[in-house]
Amino acid sequence: xxxxxxxxxxxxxxxxxxxxxxxxxxxxxxxxxxxxxxxxxxxxxxxxxxxxxxxxxxxxxxxxxxxxxxxxxxxxxxxxxxxxxxxxxxxxxxxxxxxxxxxxxxxxxxxxxxxxxxxxxxxxxxxxxxxxxxxxxxxxxxxxxxxxxxxxxxxxxxxxxxxxxxxxxxxxxxxxxxxxxxxxxxxxxxxxx
Numbered sequence: 001x002x003x004x005x006x007x008x009x010x011x012x013x014x015x016x017x018x019x020x021x022x023x024x025x026x027x028x029x030x031x032x033x034x035x036x037x038x039x040x041x042x043x044x045x046x047x048x049x050x051x052x053x054x055x056x057x058x059x060x061x062x063x064x065x066x067x068x069x070x071x072x073x074x075x076x077x078x079x080x081x082x083x084x085x086x087x088x089x090x091x092x093x094x095x096x097x098x099x100x101x102x103x104x105x106x107x108x109x110x111x112x113x114x115x116x117x118x119x120x121x122x123x124x125x126x127x128x129x130x131x132x133x134x135x136x137x138x139x140x141x142x143x144x145x146x147x148x149x150x151x152x153x154x155x156x157x158x159x160x161x162x163x164x165x166x167x168x169x170x171x172x173x174x175x176x177x178x179x180x181x182x183x184x185x186x187x188x189x190x191x192x193x
Contacts, residue, residue: 086186090179094157097175101158107137110160113173114145117162124166131158131174 001009100106114128128145129152130138138149152161156174163170 082187086183089186090183093179093182097158097179101133106158107140110134110137110141111144113160114141114147114149114162117160117164117171117173118145118147120171121162121164121167124164127163127165129161129163131156131160134158 110130117126117128126147127150128141128147129150130141132151132153132155135151138151142149156176157179159174159176159178161170161172161174
């Protein structure tokens with residue numbers, strides 16, 4: 001083997017070793033870059049997931065807040081509508097009571113209320129009051145029950161009131177009292193509507 005051939009062989013062997021070493025370095029570097037890229041992707045995915053979760057939570061809270069405000073607004077509107085409806089119902093009731101007070105049935109009701117009050121009082125003194133609007137009935141009622149019927153200074157929308165001083169009792173059969181009690185108990189169920 002000549003020197004030229006030996007040099008050529010040495011050159012080929014060195015080149016092969018250098019190429020192999022370079023390929024190994026490139027392979028290691030490529031693997032390291034792929035690992036770094038994979039780590040970076042995972043890290044960015046986690047960050048994106050956290051941002052999505054944070055933003056979702058913020059949006060949920062904001063929506064819940066808006067929903068709560070809207071529910072409060074709706075409840076207030078329902079309350080207002082219920083109050084309007086209640087007022088309308090009781091206005092109609094008072095109109096009907098006014099018409100009822102012009103009927104013979106109303107006079108019969110006053111008669112029965114006076115009769116019950118007298119029976120309850122027994123032998124005790126009783127003071128019977130009727131509404132100022134019923135003043136025209138006072139004389140007939142006085143004669144019928146053989147008792148003085150007083151006209152109240154204050155209107156109470158019909159019915160009658162009786163006072164039994166000996167027992168310290170007020171019998172309040174006034175329509176005003178009945179309407180007031182009905183208004184307190186009355187509740188409009190807006191969910192049904």
